[in-house]
Amino acid sequence: MTYVIGTNCVDVKDRTCIAECPVDCIYEGERMLYIHPDECVDCGACEPVCPVEAIYPADTLPTEWLWHLDAATAVTAGREDEPDAGPVDDHPDVLKLPARTGSA
Amino acid sequence: MSESLLSPPLTGPGPRRVPLPLITNPSEGPVKQSAKDFRSAEEVRWCPGCGDYAILAAVQGFLPELGLRRENIVFVSGIGCSSRFPYYMNTYGMHSIHGRAPAIATGLSVSRPDLSVWVITGDGDALSIGGNHLIHALRRNVNLKILLFNNRIYGLTKGQYSPTSEPGKITKSTPMGSLDTPFNPVSLAVGAGAGFVARTVDSDRKHLTSVLRAAAEYEGTALVEIYQNCNIFNDGAFEVLKNPATRDDHLLRLEQGQPLRYGSDGEHTIVRDAAGSLRPAAEAGATEGSDAEVIHDAHAADPALAFALSRLPENGGPTPIGVFRSVARPSYDRQVAEQLEQAVQASGPGDLDALLAGRDHWTV
Numbered sequence A: 001m002t003y004v005i006g007t008n009c010v011d012v013k014d015r016t017c018i019a020e021c022p023v024d025c026i027y028e029g030e031r032m033l034y035i036h037p038d039e040c041v042d043c044g045a046c047e048p049v050c051p052v053e054a055i056y057p058a059d060t061l062p063t064e065w066l067w068h069l070d071a072a073t074a075v076t077a078g079r080e081d082e083p084d085a086g087p088v089d090d091h092p093d094v095l096k097l098p099a100r101t102g103s104a
Numbered sequence B: 001m002s003e004s005l006l007s008p009p010l011t012g013p014g015p016r017r018v019p020l021p022l023i024t025n026p027s028e029g030p031v032k033q034s035a036k037d038f039r040s041a042e043e044v045r046w047c048p049g050c051g052d053y054a055i056l057a058a059v060q061g062f063l064p065e066l067g068l069r070r071e072n073i074v075f076v077s078g079i080g081c082s083s084r085f086p087y088y089m090n091t092y093g094m095h096s097i098h099g100r101a102p103a104i105a106t107g108l109s110v111s112r113p114d115l116s117v118w119v120i121t122g123d124g125d126a127l128s129i130g131g132n133h134l135i136h137a138l139r140r141n142v143n144l145k146i147l148l149f150n151n152r153i154y155g156l157t158k159g160q161y162s163p164t165s166e167p168g169k170i171t172k173s174t175p176m177g178s179l180d181t182p183f184n185p186v187s188l189a190v191g192a193g194a195g196f197v198a199r200t201v202d203s204d205r206k207h208l209t210s211v212l213r214a215a216a217e218y219e220g221t222a223l224v225e226i227y228q229n230c231n232i233f234n235d236g237a238f239e240v241l242k243n244p245a246t247r248d249d250h251l252l253r254l255e256q257g258q259p260l261r262y263g264s265d266g267e268h269t270i271v272r273d274a275a276g277s278l279r280p281a282a283e284a285g286a287t288e289g290s291d292a293e294v295i296h297d298a299h300a301a302d303p304a305l306a307f308a309l310s311r312l313p314e315n316g317g318p319t320p321i322g323v324f325r326s327v328a329r330p331s332y333d334r335q336v337a338e339q340l341e342q343a344v345q346a347s348g349p350g351d352l353d354a355l356l357a358g359r360d361h362w363t364v
């Protein structure tokens, strides 16, 4: 399993979750953050600290956010080999989302 | 699948190493496993963010490599947070008695050579309550893989100092600071005569996996110390070894046959002083490529290098991770099996029922 970040993070991206993750598997894009599904160890540390409740375990992810798992998988692919290589490119479907002000 | 493939009989009079690979489907070749196959249905209960999750994921990710059937793998644990591990593994397992996992696992490994036996323990379980059991398993070289999760604190009982807590540590049970000199688990294991000793870090999946691989390949007791963050009662204990800004200057990655170097460009070297201890060289690059440069040899029969490496941090040097020592020694299991075989050859197979029923041996 893995944890997944959903639409609520878009344009909020306050990075609180990054500091909590013990295995540094949360990658930063321009508009949102992505959890590497193979690196995530399901420790649950990120979920409660998110101020906008954007993070869910994959198996309880709201249906309208299911696509975020595929997006995160695509965006973080290969990053396990270069963890320090800086930001990732946002997923095309994330780029299409309307600008958000941060209220969930 | 035929019945005999599922449960091959053990052959011969005494225990033998019977490799039990994954069931092979004649039309499709070996059955493939993934990490998922080793996840149990139990809800994992450690504090969110605990390093144990990372170790669990790494072990589950590694086990398919062994190509063994799940029913031939056993995880035996003692008591402590880490000892919840067997619940989360879809293998056989036992959450046993405080400190006694090595004793139980010894019996299992010696009598069931068809099993791959792993011990899960912590710094309190292995070094305090179970200190004796640990050193005796190590000196015997029982075919066990012991994963010692070292978080330098008692987590399950909510934050008392442990046998690996640093001197001066203030905890609920040491309000004025710990007076105890901590154990260094690697030094202890080398001193106890262990044939395989390694150290790794919970959050470094690749390194952890490579050490698990080396441990699994070793026939005998493999002691793997895993630095594990307890983010509730001892958060950041190994931060300096994990933080990208500091780790290069504090972590020495041991590579067989390679010089002992560290630093972001490998610019720091290690020298042996007149007393035989290892220390960081005074100047960066001073001994690089020279005869004074120390080369790592985990296979050296003499444990002096492994021991000196384990003391490096006490001498102002970096903390080594990787395989300190890996030398071939006859395993206890194999030797017991050989003795049994000799006994059978000499005196016949014996009669267990007769032995249990017994005779009166005592005349008063």
Ligand code: SF4
Pocket (backbone or CB within 6 Å): A002, A003, A020, A021, A022, A023, A024, A025, A026, A035, A039, A040, A041, A042, A043, A044, A045, A046, A047, B049
């Ligand atoms: S569940 Fe744990 S490992 Fe996974 S992203 Fe969150 S903090 Fe990181």
Ligand code: SF4
Pocket (backbone or CB within 6 Å): A005, A008, A009, A010, A012, A013, A014, A015, A016, A017, A018, A033, A049, A050, A051, A052, A053, A054, A055
């Ligand atoms: S804590 Fe929530 S909003 Fe903040 S970066 Fe992480 S997922 Fe996004």
Ligand code: SF4
Pocket (backbone or CB within 6 Å): B045, B046, B047, B049, B050, B051, B052, B081, B082, B151, B155, B156, B229, B230, B231, B232, B233
């Ligand atoms: S107390 Fe510490 S070691 Fe135990 S589960 Fe919580 S974080 Fe992990």
